[in-house]
Amino acid sequence: MKKNRYTGIVIGCGAIGARWDTWEGRTAPRSHAGALARGKRTELVALVDSDRTRLKEAGIMFPRTRLYLSAEEAIKKEKPDIVVIATPPKTHISLIQLAVRSGVKMIICEKPLAPSAREATSLRKVFARPHSPVFVLNYQRRFWPLFKRVRADIANKNIGRIQQVACYYSNGLYNNAGHTIDAILFLLNERITKVSGVENTFNPAHPDGDINIDGILETKSGIRIALQSFDQRAYAIHHMQFFGTKGAIKLLDHGFSAEWSTIKGDAVIPVFTVRHRAHNKVSFMQGALNEAIRCYEKKTRPVSGLTNGMEVIAVLDALRRSAAKLGKEMLVRYS
Template sequence: MTRYRVAVIGCGKVGALYEREAGRPKPASHAGAAVRDPRTELVALADTSPTALARAKKLFPRARAYSSASECLQTERPDIAVIATPVSARLSLVRLCLRYGVRAIICEKPLASSAVEAAKITRAVERSDAAFVLNYPRRFAPLFSRVRRAITSGALGAVQQVTCYYSNGLYNNGGHAIDSLLYLLGEDMKVRWAAVNKRAAHPPGDPCMDATLETKKGARVMLQSVDQKAYGIFDIRLFGTKGERSFIDYGTTLIEAAPRRSFFKEVRQLDRARARVHTSPEGNVLAETLKALAKKERPNGAKQGFTVLRTLDAIRHAAKKK
């Protein structure tokens, strides 16, 4: 069995330190996933923060530690590089990985600090032989694939309306909703209205925003943020002409409801009492990357990330007009 060498660049929470949290399902970080998968070997950790690097090294003592990403890539020559740094460093690190011949790059979301930078990353990846997988994991999840098939096959009918609920920042978590919709609906969306939700908590510089979007086929999409101080949320409800599909529990539970006769002779209603419920974990970005390497495929998740950022930028621009 081929074992791929993995280097994690950026040893913050998602890169490595979520493994310290007892309540989180494991693996809880990119480094943890690389250690647990028998097809991969975590060979290196890199971070410019001595504190973060020391904490990550304590969790993963077998991996070599580097304060320089360039030195790490040059010395280790990993097959897979995970970029889990702050967003401002993404462009330079992608270029660095490509320069040192990394075969596959796993990049945290959002792809870049702007659609302009995202376009530069997309072009750099297109000119390379590397596979590029962006960590929006729901597009790798079985439940989301199931609903996508229901839409493309016509089993759900024409999509009439979609509502997405998210918390904790438009770019931080709203991007998950936009990427999920791009995957499920298979088409771009135009922003019709947007406004800042001033009552919702958010990361510094990334306020929550509500928006109305519309697909080319005429489906209306509502993006609604809530205050994470009360509770976190990631739910999607899709209404087609042949039924409803609802994702709850951060997308790990799917509820399928079909219409039936109602008390009103000429009106049907959704039979939620007999709805089917399915559960499945989130998609696995490392497994998706390994599958691409095994099949010698070259996915360009940067192109996907550019589309997400372009949509998020359009929402922010529309909100500024309010």
């Protein structure tokens, strides 16, 4: 049976949209444009950016695509099956609404969903309409086999009851800690209910309008999570450690590697000993595209979309409110 091919456009030709395609340090495809251009079932037909210089540079990288300064014009003329939104968070809502009104089949959006939970709430009505498109939010670790394996190990209590979780991020609460929060929600399979946080004033490295916050989070079942920010100017980091009563799991190297440890019980003082290591060689971008096509064809809900996107922002907003109150404990407001 012959499978359909889908056309796609990328709105936003920055690093994630297009420029990272030349970064040899990552597994290809390295950008959303690269994923569409090299996909066996997809065709990159257009690139969009309001910055002429950035658009021209992206056009050189992908010479067979048409270039547009206007997203509305590109969607109207190209009538794509897939729209990828790789623009700053403040533009996401309006671009999602535009794509939905235009009748596209699939939307892939970069994180975070919106600048705040209040703004993200408006999307519920947008996607409640009949025949609304598949919507995939690129919290890509949900698509990775290594994370699915760790989730199963935690659920099956292979490391016992979770006692503590420690997480480390860099380059902004909304920009990158959102990945950490989403991974926690996915791996523990439960909501975070309350948080307390303080601004890390020694760490100014973050995108404009963002903030770095160190905090303590607590899940519905009482698991406590330590969240700490690092200075991106020194190095980037995305590490997570889950400590159970029978062992531990570490997710390292931005989630590409994992390490399982068990407790060496014959010692005078029980200590951890590494039992197994694994490496996940995957693309940051391919998973979202594969998920969008899978959900469209099988008419299923994506593992990362509107629901978890709104949950992540609710936690981030609570941390920001707590930091504004000098660490006062805040309940997470889920809408």
